[in-house]
Amino acid sequence: MNNELGKKIKLLRKEKELSQLELAKILNISNSTLSQYEAGNRVPGDDIKKKIADYFNVSVDFLLGRTEERNPYTNDKDLDKVDKFLLELKEEMEKEELEFDETSPQELIETYKLLLEFKKKMKKE
Incomplete structure (x- = not known):
């Protein structure tokens, strides 16, 4: 499975100096779910992708690796x-x-x- 999305989530989280637990709370998901997203073991639904993009002020296309332009x-x-x-x-x-x-x-x-x-x-x- 391509883990571009997981890498981007982790990159953005670290840029904001957030722990997995902190970001999981912000997104209203469990810490283990976020960990699985970042590891590429699980893919978030469209609603969570949008929530992540909105929080970090980036486009979903950036999250998916379709563009390097953040927003x-x-x-x-x-x-x-x-x-x-x-x-x-x-x-x-x-x-x-x-x-x-x-x-x-x-x-x-x-x-x-x-x-x-x-x-x-x-x-x-």
Whole structure:
């Protein structure tokens, strides 16, 4: 059996520094069931795959190994917001005669992404 899904679940869990027990509780499944998913001995149903994808903010296609892009849908929407924000910020900075160098947009994008993650975490808690 191909264990791409199990490897992805384990990778995402470790990135969030969660134990199997913690993630199992979040997903409302048993620890042994999660262990079997990660080992490739059992395949989760579509509802659990969706729950895992939603929790880690990735696509089901990423979980299944069909793409390496974690969440192509969110990225496009977020980039539109970032572009609009950067344009507005640049205009404001120019009005105030402040410098807007080439590194500014990248730093702002990273800050914006961190704020989005924080906002999502706060909604879940």
